[in-house]
Amino acid sequence: MEKKINHPLQKYFRGPINYTTCPGCGNGIISQAILWAIEDLAMDFDKFAFVSGIGCSGWIPSPSYNTDVLHVTHGRSIAFATGLKLATPNIKVIVTAGDGDTSAIGGNHFIHACRRNIDLTMICVNNQIYGMTGGQVAPSTPYHSKTTTTPYGSIERPFDLSQVAISAGATMVARWTTFQARQLRKSIAKAILHNGFSFIEIISQCPVQYGKVIGKRNNAVDMLMDYKNRSINVRKAKKLSPDEVKDKIVVGEFIEDKQVPELTQEVKRLRKEAVSRCQK
Amino acid sequence: MINNSKTNKTDFLQGNIACAEGAIMAGCKFFAGYPITPASEIAHHLSKRMFEVDGTFIQTEDEIAAIANIVGASWGGVKSMTATSGPGISLMQENIGLAVATETPCVIVNVQRGAPSTGSPSVHLQGDILQSKFGSQGDYQIIALAPASPQEMFDFTIKAFNLAEQFRTPVFVLSDSLVGHMRERVNFPLQEELILSERKKLEHYQGIHQKIFLDEEVAPMPVFGKGLKANITGSTHKEDGFRNVSDPKIMDNAIKKLTNKILKHKEEIIEINEHEIDDAEVAILSYGLTSRAVLETVKIARKNGIKVGSFRPITVWPFPEEEVEKLSRRVKTIIVCENNLGQLFPFVKSAACEHCKVISLPPKVLGTLYYPEEILEKIKEVI
Amino acid sequence: MSEIGVRLSGIGGQGVVLASIILGRAASVYDNLYAVQTQTYGSDMRGGDVCTEIIVSEKEIVYPIVNTPDILIAIAQKAFDQHITDLKEGGILITDKDLVNVGNLTKNVNHYSEEFNKKAIDDFNEKRVSNMIMLGFVVEKTKLITYEALEKAIADLLSPRIFDLNKKAIDFGMKLASTN
Numbered sequence: 031m032e033k034k035i036n037h038p039l040q041k042y043f044r045g046p047i048n049y050t051t052c053p054g055c056g057n058g059i060i061s062q063a064i065l066w067a068i069e070d071l072a073m074d075f076d077k078f079a080f081v082s083g084i085g086c087s088g089w090i091p092s093p094s095y096n097t098d099v100l101h102v103t104h105g106r107s108i109a110f111a112t113g114l115k116l117a118t119p120n121i122k123v124i125v126t127a128g129d130g131d132t133s134a135i136g137g138n139h140f141i142h143a144c145r146r147n148i149d150l151t152m153i154c155v156n157n158q159i160y161g162m163t164g165g166q167v168a169p170s171t172p173y174h175s176k177t178t179t180t181p182y183g184s185i186e187r188p189f190d191l192s193q194v195a196i197s198a199g200a201t202m203v204a205r206w207t208t209f210q211a212r213q214l215r216k217s218i219a220k221a222i223l224h225n226g227f228s229f230i231e232i233i234s235q236c237p238v239q240y241g242k243v244i245g246k247r248n249n250a251v252d253m254l255m256d257y258k259n260r261s262i263n264v265r266k267a268k269k270l271s272p273d274e275v276k277d278k279i280v281v282g283e284f285i286e287d288k289q290v291p292e293l294t295q296e297v298k299r300l301r302k303e304a305v306s307r308c309q310k
Numbered sequence: 311m312i313n314n315s316k317t318n319k320t321d322f323l324q325g326n327i328a329c330a331e332g333a334i335m336a337g338c339k340f341f342a343g344y345p346i347t348p349a350s351e352i353a354h355h356l357s358k359r360m361f362e363v364d365g366t367f368i369q370t371e372d373e374i375a376a377i378a379n380i381v382g383a384s385w386g387g388v389k390s391m392t393a394t395s396g397p398g399i400s401l402m403q404e405n406i407g408l409a410v411a412t413e414t415p416c417v418i419v420n421v422q423r424g425a426p427s428t429g430s431p432s433v434h435l436q437g438d439i440l441q442s443k444f445g446s447q448g449d450y451q452i453i454a455l456a457p458a459s460p461q462e463m464f465d466f467t468i469k470a471f472n473l474a475e476q477f478r479t480p481v482f483v484l485s486d487s488l489v490g491h492m493r494e495r496v497n498f499p500l501q502e503e504l505i506l507s508e509r510k511k512l513e514h515y516q517g518i519h520q521k522i523f524l525d526e527e528v529a530p531m532p533v534f535g536k537g538l539k540a541n542i543t544g545s546t547h548k549e550d551g552f553r554n555v556s557d558p559k560i561m562d563n564a565i566k567k568l569t570n571k572i573l574k575h576k577e578e579i580i581e582i583n584e585h586e587i588d589d590a591e592v593a594i595l596s597y598g599l600t601s602r603a604v605l606e607t608v609k610i611a612r613k614n615g616i617k618v619g620s621f622r623p624i625t626v627w628p629f630p631e632e633e634v635e636k637l638s639r640r641v642k643t644i645i646v647c648e649n650n651l652g653q654l655f656p657f658v659k660s661a662a663c664e665h666c667k668v669i670s671l672p673p674k675v676l677g678t679l680y681y682p683e684e685i686l687e688k689i690k691e692v693i
Numbered sequence: 694m695s696e697i698g699v700r701l702s703g704i705g706g707q708g709v710v711l712a713s714i715i716l717g718r719a720a721s722v723y724d725n726l727y728a729v730q731t732q733t734y735g736s737d738m739r740g741g742d743v744c745t746e747i748i749v750s751e752k753e754i755v756y757p758i759v760n761t762p763d764i765l766i767a768i769a770q771k772a773f774d775q776h777i778t779d780l781k782e783g784g785i786l787i788t789d790k791d792l793v794n795v796g797n798l799t800k801n802v803n804h805y806s807e808e809f810n811k812k813a814i815d816d817f818n819e820k821r822v823s824n825m826i827m828l829g830f831v832v833e834k835t836k837l838i839t840y841e842a843l844e845k846a847i848a849d850l851l852s853p854r855i856f857d858l859n860k861k862a863i864d865f866g867m868k869l870a871s872t873n
Contacts, residue, residue, distance in 0.1 A: 044541065045518045076537035081382070093541045093552055098534040100385055100412075101543035101553075102378070103404050109370070109378030114534060116366045116379070117340055117386025121535040139378075142371040297366055304361035322718035322728070432733065459729075459757075492757060493714060493730040495721040599757075606756035679758050 039065045042075055044096040050089050052161075054241075054250025056208040056234030060155055061090045063211055063232075064124070067218035078122045079114060083107040083136065085128035086162050086236075087155040105136030108143045111150050119294035122151070122222055129156040129170040133189045137169075144198035144227050148293035151221045152229045154191060157236035165239035175243050192284055195229040201290050202228035204283040207257035208235060217283060226292045233257060233279055323496045325489045326351035326393075328460040329419055330359065332467030333391050335498070337506055338417070339365035340390035342379035344372055344398060347431035348487035349421035352393040373398035377405040380416045384409075385542065387511075387533035389471055393419035395487075396438045397428065399445065406480055407446030408544040410568065413523055413531070415474035415509055417467065419483040421490040424677050433677040434488035436598055439653040442482045443627050449565050451572035453579060454482035454627040456598035460494045466624070472507040473579060477571060478528050484626060486649070488679070489599050512538050519550040524567035526574050572628055581624040582633050586612060590619030592689050593637055595658055596647040597623050600673075603680035604647055610682050611689060618689055626654065631661040638662035643692045646670050647685060649677065667692065696750040697837065698759035700779070702772035705741045708824030709768065713745040715828060715846045716838060720749045722849075723842035729757045742771060749837050764835060767793055768809060768827060787831055789823075805834055807869050813862070822862035829866025840867075 042065045051057045068075060080091035084104035092101035098121075102110045107125045115123045132140050132154045143150060159177060160166040167177040167184045170191060174183040192205045202224040204217040214232060221228035235253035237246065246252045257279060264282035267275045323331070330352045333341070341356040343349075353369065360367040366383070370376045373394055380390035394402070399420050409416055424430025425437040442454050453473050455466040463485060470481040512522060512530040515538050522532050522540065529549070532538035541551030546561045554560040572579065583601070586608055587593060596604040601622040611618040621637055621644070623630050634657075638644060643666055646655045652670035659668040671688050673680045699716070703709040713730050720728040732745040746759040765780040767773035768789040780786060782801050790806040798804060807830055813823035825847075832843055843863065851859055 044539070076539075077535065079534050092543055096539055098385075098532070098538065098540040099542060100382070100534075100540075101545065102381075103408050103544060106374060106378045106405060109375035110382035112368070112370075112375070113340065113342060113379030113382025113384075113390070114386045115382075116368060117383035117388045117390070118535045138371050139375055142375070297361075300361045301364055304358070305364075308362050320722055322714070322721045322730075488731060488757075491732060493717055493728075494754075494757075495727065602755055602757055609755065679756075681760060682756065 039069065042068070042096055043094055047094055049094065051086060052238045054235065054237040054248065055086065056157065056232070056236070057086060057090055057155065059208040059211050060153065060214070060232055060234060061094070063214040063218055064090070064153060066215045067222060070215065070219050071222060073122070073222075077120070078124060079118075080124050080126065081107045081111040081114065082126045083128075083131045084162075085131050085160075086157070087126050087128040087131065090126045090153075090155070091124075105131050105134070106139060107131065108136060108139040108150065108152065112143060112146075112148055115148055115150055116294060116297060119149070119298075123149075124151045124153060124222070126153045126155065129154065129158060129191065130160050130168045133169040133191055133194065141194065141198040144195050144200040144229065146293045147199060147201050147226045147290045149225055150227055151218070151224070152227070153218070154229065154231045155234050156191060156231050157234045157240055158188075159236055159240040159243065161236045161239045165242060177243055192229065192231045195231075196285055199290075200229045201226035201285070201287040203285050204229075205231040205233070206281050207233040207261055207279055209254050209257040209261065210281060213281075220283070220286070224286065225288070226290060319498050321496050321498065322493055323460050324351060324491060324493050325457070325460040325463040325485060326421065326491065327355050328464040328496045329393070329467045329483065329485070329490075330355040331496075331498070332464035333417070333471070334359055334363055335464070335504065336468040336471035337389050338391050338471065339363070339388040340380060340383035341365070341392065342368045342370050342376040342383070342390070343392050343394060344370055344376050346395045346398050348423055348490050349393045349395050349398070349419065351490070352419060352421075373401040374405065377402040377409070377418070381405060381409050381412070381414045384414045384416050385534050385540070387535070389415070389475070391417040391419065393421065395421050395423045395431070396425045396441065399438060399441060403445040407448065407450065409480040410446070410450045410452070411544050412542050413478040413529070413568070414480065415478050415531075416480050417470045417474055417483065418480055419467070419485065422484065422486040430677065432487050434486040434599060434649065434679075435677045436484075436486060436600065436649040436653070438484065439626060439648070439650065442484060449569060451569050452482060452627050453477070453479060453572065453625065454484045455624055456484045456626050457489055458599050458601050459489065460492060461496050463489060464496050464498075468504070468506070472505070475507040475509045476528070477575065477579070478509060478531055479572065482627070484598060486599055515539055521549045522551055523547060524549045524564060526567055526570045528571060576628050576632075579625055579628060580630045580633065582630055583620070583622040583624060585620040585622070587619035587621060587637070587640070589617055590641055591617045592643045592645060592693060593619050593621045593641040594645045594647055594685065595621045595623070595634070597626050597654070600647050600649050600680065603682060604685065607680075607682040607685040607689070611686060616689060616693060629654070629657045629661070631657070634658055634661035635663060635665070638665035638668075641666055643667040643669065645685070645688055645692070647673075647680060649673055649679075651676070696748055696752070696754065697764065698762045699747045699749070699764040699766065699837070700744065700759050700762040700776055701747070701766045702742075702744045702776050703768040704771070705743050707743070707768055708821065709743050710745050711850070712824045712828045713747045715843065715850060716749070717747050718849060719838040719842035719846035723845045724838050726751060726838075727754050729754050731757060742775070744772070744776070764831075766827065766831060768823075770794065785835060787827075787834065789827070805830075805870070809866070812865070812869070816865065817858070817862060819858065822859060825859045825862035826866035826869070829863035830870040833867040833870035
């Protein structure tokens, strides 16, 4: 008789659903990290809502996660999540987005969510390419990369998404690669508890599209090993010269600021003020 | 909590302010918007009032975010609204489509201005009639109401919320800069006189394949945060919300159910104001502000013994095809008066089906209110 | 009273729009009349052309625009030049004596003029009340609305801090109208 094995995270899934990702995709690691973080926090999954956009990252929660999931247009997930969070501040709203989603089409919403310090947790899957649409250059693709739309090599400098988030005012920012799944899980848990806008960037392998660009086609393991070799913790990186960290991936928790007022609490304060002013 | 201290009173209000107060009266608790002439007064007013009624106001980074915010808030279970003008609507179109596809109740106010492009911000034009129906990709139905006075800005905003809640769909209030900025008496109804619709909500989680979409009689909405495990996507989906983007049959079902949800209830949705139509030989079809010039024309024409009547769709969309068809059997000529180059005219002509003559009469100068004389002249020509 | 169309015109900052809103509010909220007020601006907030129209009537007003005003109030030269042709024959023209030169009025109109702006400066040391002096003058000359309604409307629209000053200006304007 076949032995039935239940995955410890099975309860978080909507049912026996096919996961729509390519072999070796980093989405599985990230999805598990999110769910393990929630498991670690022993929080009620019904009190979470996920909002995601178009792109491979959108399919991490949609339709798989067995809670409220809103899968929206490309780049706009943060804007939908902002409305949802303002209307229902008692639920934890997590956004999963891709790098193009976050920094190209949705760049405006991204920086403004950081500025507003609204209590959202943003999981940004940075595979450094447009995967779903066929391997086009993204704002996060390294300089000189040859992609399907940069046959001569890209001539634009990439964004450092975590630095953009910090500059725009996000109050918790961390970056890991899919190789550091455990650290990632811890940072996500921290981000969920953080009362403000938290941004977790994950450098994640896309062996099909980005693998092709760097000569590691369909080789997820090599890509992960590359992450392992190139990762350097932010604490160590600070002690090195820019040249020494040039080809490294700086990982770790960059900032955590608990002093900045959070938007939904500011809204509550305004309501109180408005009502008391009315009664005068 | 201060709900509404302004009930049962008479006020002299600007159309935009009347719209904002109507929203509050309808139970709106969330407004998101981006500054734009000639709609900004709605935001000004609600930036103060929303917080007084335990609601939320947010000035977003752009109109794309504004519509996304109100859709998100609607899934959070609150009545929500945005207000803008044509350029803002252009930016919102993709997410208006998402609101239609995800069956999200919300109200979108378009205080129309001169167009195309940046156009003339403070000139009143009815230039966005087709935009509101066809602006987003694909086949879909929309509901749009066209007010002609501050009182109607107030009343139709409430009506728009009611229709949005009843049919789980975005509803347009299609105003224009003159109506938006015009001041006139507004009578507030008593709270107990007010009929407000509330969306049918899913009460309990009913399993992975619970029916939350694509019911022509409107499926219950699984509001977020209540353990209902809502599975929502703008991609083509089935009744349970599960995405299927490859099977044409699933898409066919989705498009038809979404469309029929509105079309099968046209009788409930459509409202027409008829005036002096019974014995009319000529009917003038107009909507929104233009209808006031038409009514004035009818008044003058009747004094001169000319048998003219006014036919005014309150509901521009869904288009009142059957009603226009009936009208076309009763009169010899329909003159379509729109403050544009004839956007609804082809629909009227097609519905009239050659039962009568249908003529388009744009104003001599687009963006101005018709002089009754110019309509009268046309009537005399055709009679 | 049948429908009376009033056009008030001036330049931005003269308080023309506020005057028309007070008129409309007084008529429709307190005098049990119908009123509709519309306005057009130039694109400048200050110093641009401002034209506002108000119709007052005992019956419901269908057509909201004043194409040929019964009463034209012009308190800037440009406003007068622009709108005088539209004024109805036999209508009322009210101008600021100091700011508007009506030249040779060929039209058959009842023309009243007063130094609204100058008197605001001289008698009130406050240029900003010129619109209230004008409003008082207009109400006294035209009897569009009652004094009681006017008083209630300004109480609604102005903060208590400036109510007295503005009411004084209105009374002053009314007196000017009844004595000239």
